Amino acid sequence: MNDQNKARLEFWNERAALGLxxxxxxxxxxxxxxxxxxxxxxxxxxxxxxxxxxxxxAINVLKKLPSAKISAFDYSPQMVEEVIKLREEEGILDDRLEVTKGDLLAPPFENRAYDAIYTERSLINLNSPEEQMLSIAKLATKLKPGGKLIICESFVEGLAEINSFRVPAGLPKIESPWHNTYLSLDWVTKVFPDYLKLNEVDNFSSTYYFLSRVVNAWIAQNNGEEPSYDSPINNLSFSLPCIGTCAQTKTVIFSKFQQN
Ligand SMILES: C[S@@+](CC[C@H](N)C(=O)[O-])C[C@H]1O[C@@H](n2cnc3c(N)ncnc32)[C@H](O)[C@@H]1O
Structure with missing residues (x-):
């Protein structure tokens, strides 16, 4: 493991106990x-x-979808321990949420087939677009025909759009964190395995990013304060529809072709 990968794993191990x-x-x-x-x-x-x-x-999904069962993996041993702890605290049976240590580049749970697979800002921790596409391809082999691949990740295009509002407003550009390689929407929606079909790009976080990273950030800067994540302006976005595409985090949904 190189130094960058070691530092990233240490970073996630240390964050494991931070709850939400x-x-x-x-x-x-x-x-x-x-x-x-x-x-x-x-x-x-x-x-x-x-x-x-x-x-x-995963625990929130299981609460919302009472007949669902989830297999989950993470490469951080501390994160896996936390899943086991939280599962017990929340009274979730281990046959509804099984968890193991595993790598996005060599996904565990062999010989299983899933109705849906999702990632939530995990692929951005791989080192390159090539590694991200390799992981997408390996995950997709675990889908049943007709199954869904749901990629909820941070994208360079979304960040660039947010910065295109911030700069004219006199705000500094936001850079992606050291441990992340944001996905390219242009790339992900063109170069994907031929057994997948692109269904949708969901810009679900666009209003939230516009209000929090532009409007709230501008007001905070004018007041000489640090912007707060839980400001009423940010919270307003929870009751508004999405505006445009300035969503740093987007969900890209693929489905696996049905077998002939
Ligand atoms: C931003 S956190 C997101 C965690 C979770 N999906 C969520 O949204 O709460 C990124 C997660 O990816 C995991 N991760 C990073 N690289 C990984 C890899 N190569 N294989 C498996 N997990 C990885 C980290 O340990 C961390 O738990």
């Missing part, structure tokens, strides 16, 4: 992601969570 904030400090985004993933999983029964973190999303 383990995967991101941005609770508004986390709320929208869970709602969006649940929406796209409706009607799915056997589900794989790839890069599950401490299992907060």
């Amino acid at each position: 904030a383990a995967g991101s400090n941005d609770m508004g985004l986390k709320r929208l992601e869970i709602e969006n993933i649940c929406k796209h999983l409706r009607g799915c029964y056997k589900i794989l969570d790839a890069g599950c973190g401490n299992g907060i999303t």
Whole structure:
């Protein structure tokens, strides 16, 4: 493992016990992601969570979809331990949420077939677009024919669009974090395995990003304050429809072709 990969694994091990904030400090985004993933999983029964973190999303999905069962994996041993702990605390039976240590580049749970597989900002932790596409291809082999691949990830195009509003407003550009390689929407929606069909790009977080990263950030800067994640302006986005495409986090949905 090279130094960057070691540092990234250490980073995630250290965040494992942060509860709802383990995967991101941005609770508004986390709320929208869970709602969006649940929406796209409706009607799915056997589900794989790839890069599950401490299992907060999987547990929320199981509460919303009472007949679903989830297999989950993460490469951080601490994250896997947290899933086991939270599963017990939440009274979720282990036959509804099974978890193991595993890598996005060599996904575990061999010889299983899923109705749906989702990632939630896990692929952005791989080192290159090529690794991300390799992982997508390997995950997709685990789908049943007709199954859904739900990629909820951060995208360079979304970040660039947010910055295109920030700069004229006198705000500094936001850079992606050191441990992330944001996906390219242009690439992901063109170069995908031929046994997949692209169904939809869901810009579910666009209003949230516009209000939090442009409007709220501008007001905070004018007041000489740090922007707060839970400002009323950010929360307003929960009751508004999506505006445009300035969603840093987008959900891309593929389905696997039915066999002939
Ligand atoms: C941003 S967190 C998201 C966690 C979870 N999906 C969520 O949203 O709460 C990224 C997760 O990806 C995991 N991860 C990073 N690289 C991985 C890899 N190569 N294989 C499996 N998991 C990985 C990290 O350990 C971390 O738990």
